[in-house]
Amino acid sequence: MTKIVTAEPLGAEALGGDFDPDTLGFATTKELEPLDAWPGQDRALGAIRMAAKVPHSTFNLFVLGNAGSGRHEATRAELARAAAERDNPNDWVYVNNFDDPRRPKAIRLSSGKAEELRKVVEKLIDDLANDLPALFESEDYQTRRRSVEEEFSKEQEAAMTELAEKARARSVAILRTPMGFAVAALRDGEVLTPEAYRELPPEEREKIDEAVGKTEDELEAILKHVPKRVKDQRRKVEELNVAMAEGGVDAAISDAMAQFEGQDEVIAFFKAMRKDMIENAELFLIQEEGARAGGFPVATTKHYTKPQFQRYLVNVVVSQADGQDGAPVVVETLPTLSNLIGRIEYISHQGTLVTNFTMIRPGALHRANGGYLVLDARQLLTEPFAWDALKRCIRTGEIKIFSAGERLSLISTVSLEPDPVPLSVRVVLVGERILYYLLTALDPEFPRLFKLEADFDDIVPRSPETRELFARLSASIVRREGLSPIRADGVGRLLLESARVADDAERFTLNIGKLSDLLCEADHWAREAGAEAIREEDIETAIAAADRRAGRIRELSEDAVARGTLLIDMDGARVGQINALSVIDLGGTRFGRPSRVTARVRVGSGKVVDIERETELGGPIHSKGVMILSGYLAGHCATELPMSLWASLVFEQSYGGVEGDSASAAELFALLSALANLPIDQSFAVTGSVNQFGDVQAIGGVNEKIEGFFDTCARAGLTGRQGVLIPVSNVKHLVLRDRVVNAVREGKFRIIPIGTIDEGISLLTGRPAGDRDSKGAFPEDSVNGLVEARLTEFAEVRRRFGQKRGKEGEDE
Incomplete structure (x- = not known):
């Protein structure tokens, strides 16, 4: 892998790259064998296979992972294979x-x-x-x-x-x-x-x-x-x-x-x-009413x-x-109490509800007895009494039919008490990770009854082998959905988008659902154009159409900046002011947008005021980030003097909640600018978190953040100086849209990785950060020297103020 040089603009080749269709080795996916497995899910599939074969009643399975990872389909397929090898149940x-x-x-x-x-x-x-x-x-x-x-x-x-x-x-x-x-x-x-x-x-x-x-x-x-x-x-x-x-x-x-x-x-x-x-x-x-007499029945x-x-x-x-x-594989999509354990029906006879054994109806547990029962965990947990009934059946090893009314003693109708049916079933719950962790923490019976978990991965490392597997996977999706075949350049673009969905240029996503949706829409555009195969441009059209459908709020945000409603400077320089980047998640879309962060300083008792936290608009992670930058400042400058600073930090024109620490580096840059009284180049936006040693750390949503600032700048007019400072550890996550890559290639926009606060502040102010010399002092004209001098001045002012107050007290 090419070594990344910090504090230097990245080339276009480092922004996600593309795939050369000629290296794929086929013209269209018609030439590929469909994939009958799920790439990158060996760990999860192994757990499913184990659960399918272990005879112990408590080795039930929870399949956890994100929606779209193919959890349900993979689970059913693996269970079906295991069921075919077993004897038919009774x-x-x-x-x-x-x-x-x-x-x-x-x-x-x-x-x-x-x-x-x-x-x-x-x-x-x-x-x-x-x-x-x-x-x-x-x-x-x-x-x-x-x-x-x-x-x-x-x-x-x-x-x-x-x-x-x-x-x-x-x-x-x-x-x-x-x-x-x-x-x-x-x-x-x-x-x-x-x-x-x-x-x-x-x-x-x-x-x-x-x-x-x-x-x-x-x-x-x-x-x-x-x-x-x-x-x-x-x-x-x-x-x-x-x-x-x-x-x-x-x-x-x-x-x-x-x-x-x-x-x-x-x-x-x-x-x-x-x-x-x-x-x-x-x-x-008994003579049937209306029966005819005589020899004719x-x-x-x-x-x-x-x-x-x-x-x-x-x-x-x-x-x-x-x-x-073989054994049954039952998938119950509506796991209500009666759908699980069965029910007893009634009919009205002369104003009275009556029943008999012929009105006993089976539940999913009856149908799956001797085999496998697959349930959606979220659906199960939201149905009254269903979760408790399922655990009781597993624990007792029998299916006993009862109704919610009987459980709550709400009905007095004489009912039946059918013999319980002995139960031998492997229960498989499919749900999100948070449900698995909550059940493990809050339900003591859950770990005893569900001893196996199959955790579906979200990503797989990018390599020639996985590239081939994904090409075959795309062929499988095409055949399953009845779509047109995909040309090699279309597969290359699909793989690039897979890395984009994974938020990692070195990984492919395992979200099969998103890839399938993208191919279905691309197939529509290919047919509209009269093409016989899905091409690269069809996938591009589908991506652009999806972005446009979900882009109303993003466009309103960009419009607010363009019209001056939301104040964002994209040129010039200002002291104590910087452009921070955040990501907004709405529904099924997310986009980045710039926010102005400002800092003000004066003599004080060492307190950095987080206005977002004080107004209860800042979340705990954001507040933690502010405390960390306070720790960095206290341990980096004027370490032998008491901290005599009062500073305030705020996200300007922010009226909603602020959470996350991805703006902590930007907040620290604004604070250093205010202390050093050095203006920050407003052509830059910054994202990244910081630790107490001044290292800039990786954050999420880096692609959306860069594109959000780029689109804002492009609407106002690109100057060639504009760009984004990102953590160097986020470079491997870059999979940017072509509009950004092309602008970088043409020298109209810059993306600069940084590893430390010193590198960032030097780029933003045009002044060296400065290192301590052999005597432990920063150069006077460096950023750190100016910051330390200002903190020393604050400490001296505070000392003199304290002496003056003490003398006035003695005179009195």
């Missing part, structure tokens, strides 16, 4: 718990068997719905039932006949009335009327009463046995029905059970279903859809019957 279904319907049972089945079980059960119900009614309408059943009913009738009739004969022998009749049976005396074969009864002699009435009473007692004894006989008849009919139902159900269900031999939970379900079907065989005999075969058969259905929660090969 299916899960919910079935009715016939002993306690509020607690449905979860059944595990081998892969692909859930849908098979559902269809087998539906066919079983359909078959029984057709066979059982026919069985109960058969001649055999009718004959056996009539036999039971006739047996009861014969017993009852025989008892009543015997009693009737006894009654006649006693001249008593047994009469059937609408209210039941009545007993009355007979006279000459006719029922004795009450009037005739009262006319009889007492002895005869007594005999009649005795006969009637005896008959009533015998009748009552017979009638007392009627309920028992009816019960016996009903029991025999039920036994007959059970026997008939058993035959029909066993014949149908044995075939179904044979298909799931060896799966104990399914066999147990079929046995419980068999018992319930036999006990509730009448469910299959109702035109439907889906009997399992009828309400009375819901109790026997199978609710498929997870099924691998779609031809999936």
